[in-house]
Amino acid sequence: MALLKHTVGIMTHPASEWASVRDDKTSFKQVFLGHVPFLALIPSIAAFYGVTQVGWTVGDGDPVHLTVNSALTLCAISYFALIAGVFVLGEFVNWMSRTYGVRDSEEQRHHGGTALAVCITTPLFLSGIFLVVPSIWLNVIAMGIAGTYAVFLIFEGLPIVMNIEKERAFMYACSVITVGLVLMVTAMIGTVLVWGVGVGPIYVD
Template identity: 40%
Template sequence: MILSHLKGLYTHPKQEWHTIEQNHETAHNSLTHILLIALIPAICSYIANTQIGWNPGAGDLLYLTPASALYMSAGMYFGLIAGVFALAYLVYWMAKTFDASPSYTQAFELASYTATPLFMVGFSALYPELWFMMLVGLAGVSYSVYLLYTGVPILMKIPEEKGFIYASSVVTAGLVLLVALMTGSVILWSNGFGPAIQ
């Protein structure tokens, strides 16, 4: 069922990972989950950019034009989904190094559920204050990393010691992906695809 494990991952993550491992979902279910969850930051940032405005720290609030906000939200949406696919591929690719043999669907399942808290951080855009978004973002990143460290040994069926090193490798790869996405954004912005302020 779509979003069926969401509550369990927040209330009792280890038990929920065991449930996920015992009842692996289809690739379609994991894809539907990530397609829905990735809407949260895209929609919330669109609303914040066009209706609420951003406070840069001094001066008036900044608003984007609806067209510009739509392009940026769509780019964010597809970028987040591509990031989850890339992370799942890295989890799948690194598995042999750690004596694990997951299917790509299992790797995608792990990536999509560990990315969920990061995507839920998108709700913080509805209160676009930098300090608030930083606190919520830090909490989301921390919980995503926690889910990754608890989920890898269970889903990959490896000892916790190997799972720790495996998860650390995935976190490092995730940081590289994040830097790549940010670099891509900077390149696009510098080539005329930046936001248009009202």
């Protein structure tokens, strides 16, 4: 299992990398486990450092920090939520494949859906490094740029990986983006629910 095999390529030369993803003979499990558990560490560790060591300011006040235990709990929950989110996205891509006329075998569709989910979320994971500085505007800009590139990757890669015409792939890609947005909203609701049961942030006095 090649760890992080497609990470550099999808960021530097996506057109040729998508063809490599398409021709990859590894299973969907190998693609998933070779990338996501490691990439999800980036925002989780960066956020932990940012909220415990750097902190953020509100107005002209002193920097605000979370306790180590609180930050560790929240970052651990976020880590597993990120992994689950990519898995669910990949399953939706695979589930929708027949609707949009993908004629590959079940195994190839499953690999393609998972690989697509892994690759399009890669820039979002990498942008998580900016969480070492818990600045709202810095992270909004970083995530915005990463999100824009992720959308580009969807439209660029989907017709190649799933082997369908670009016209049909356009609607397929729009559906994938919609699923991604729904997952984001679900994550926000989940955050509120988790905080509601007492697993919220605890601040350093």
